[in-house]
């Protein structure tokens with residue numbers, strides 16, 4: 661028996677499936693019907709108490725929640741796939757840093773943006789939550805942009821699964837194209853990730869409504885350089 665990934669379009673199932681594919685792992689997909697709120701059902705919550713996607717079941721039946729935990733576990737289990745730089749290296753430490761930064765900042769910001777009512781007890785509080793969430797997410801992108809001014813990838817000189825996680829964070833923005841238009845380093849990394857065969861192969865499953873950004877940002881940044 662291999663891995664089992666509970667996924668839905670527009671969720672972090674994307675980076676986990678990309679990692680499973682890069683690792684050449686044996687896995688099955690189980691689609692969770694988001695519109696029917698299947699992720700909130702008692703059956704799904706018995707695996708993932710937060711009622712969130714993704715969930716990954718390991719070959720021995722152990723259930724993992726938390727996308728970063730899944731990524732780190734796959735990186736350790738399939739070292740030859742080089743999802744992360746070498747264990748103990750400075751580059752790996754940087755990849756850990758930015759993976760956790762993204763999970764606790766932009767990702768948490770998207771929770772506040774897309775589920776704003778959960779984060780306020782005020783009847784008209786949701787709009788303010790959404791505005792501050794977008795500002796927080798964009799501040800996170802600004803920080804990552806400045807990091808990528810000094811190094812090619814989030815880990816340093818080596819591309820890693822952290823760059824795929826970053827790409828996914830950008831795709832969730834209600835203005836993904838603008839995120840890139842304002843940030844040339846993010847554009848460079850995101851476009852490189854999007855060109856990877858593994859990512860191209862799974863893209864339509866997670867983004868059935870088509871691309872989240874066009875090539876405008878790449879063109880603009882090329883013209884400016």
Ligand SMILES: N[C@@H](CCC(=O)N[C@@H](CS)C(=O)NCC(=O)O)C(=O)O
Pocket residue numbers: 670671672673699711712713714725726727728763771775
């Ligand atoms: N910390 C979790 C967050 C998971 C999460 O927020 N998933 C979103 C989809 S990307 C979700 O299921 N949202 C539905 C909800 O919160 O009701 C992780 O990294 O896996």
